[in-house]
Amino acid sequence: MQQPQREVRAVHTASTVTVYQAYSPEIGLPAIREGRFPAAWKRDRMTWIKPSFLWMMYRCGWAAKAGQETVLAVEIGREGFEWALRHACLSSYQPGVHPDRATWQREVKRSPTRVQWDPERDLRLQPLPYRSLQLGLAGEAARRYADEWTVAIRDVTPLAHEIHGLVRDGDLDAARRLLPREQPYPAAEELLSNLRP
Template identity: 40%
Template sequence: MATAQQDKSLKGKDWIRESYIEQQTGVWPKDGKHILAQYDDEDIIVYQAYSRGIGSYAIEHQKFGGPLFSYSRMSWIKTNFLWMMYRSGWGSKENQEMVLAVRISRNGFDTILSHALTGHDEKLLGKGQSPVRLQWDPDHHPDGSALSRRAIQLGLRNDILARYGDEWTTDITDISDFVHDQYQANVISRQWDKLLVPRERVYHVTNEEIAKQIKLID
């Protein structure tokens, strides 16, 4: 088994990278809906990609804001690194050049989940817009092809976005160099056995009502 790599840049805690192929073939579920994430007892890491103007402000101030960031617009977070790579083209798409690893409190993340509704359920319940929009999308192979497994993404707005951007965020780290290095060294050449990605495991939602609400269980 490949040796895990660790980087203490995230709030002084280890950000663990492991072999993609070993996780994909031996650890991660093959299908179904799963929240895959790197987390510990206190925090969970989510990913976002922004323009350099927004990203640089977030790194400098360790919170989201500044003249280019709008709290009046929905902002999407993803727990799954490879979904973020698909969405941002490995940090190559316009205004997604800066890939951020955002460490937030587990309490904050669980609060986000407790408010999450799909667009269909918003209409069905007739309560207006939820502060958190839920989507289950196909997870993706590093080459961009879709998988049977579903990955979660969460659109934050209003008070929940404000709390995420300031209150719940404990560390914001620029991981763009790691993303670009892995893409250049291993993704372009399709050397999947050499590719490193963050260590991710299934995040278990223990509250049955929330698990049903976000469609993890029937």
């Protein structure tokens, strides 16, 4: 069955959604230990969260890139995730969505969250023909994410290394079995109606 071109796929429960981020050990290890982001985590900067494990692996090079050696699975409340989508605008100007560039620029200034659609990745981190959501959180959204929405933080760095090892050995079936089970997110249709170019 063909994947929709732009769809939110994530590990989710009745109350939470799992997103991924990668940090240096100075940020990642205290976050894992305390189950929340430490004071050193910059709440005034934009932070990007990714519901796609493989897109995160592409971004952090299987936890090998400098400053991205610790991969976090961050469980956040669905209410917070949906608030972020409801208050989002696209990260770039799209003629089919925005009447003009000036309207989009006003939206970007006003919105605490940004949506970006990037090619989803396969186990070899090659681009697939459909796209994956990245959600940028700034200002109020970043603070809420760190201090209100976060339910749990788990270290998935060992999982990243294990899957990468299987991919390197050519055992893609075993690698695939270890991947987090990402499913279409149910409320996304209505929330994303104005966020698809």
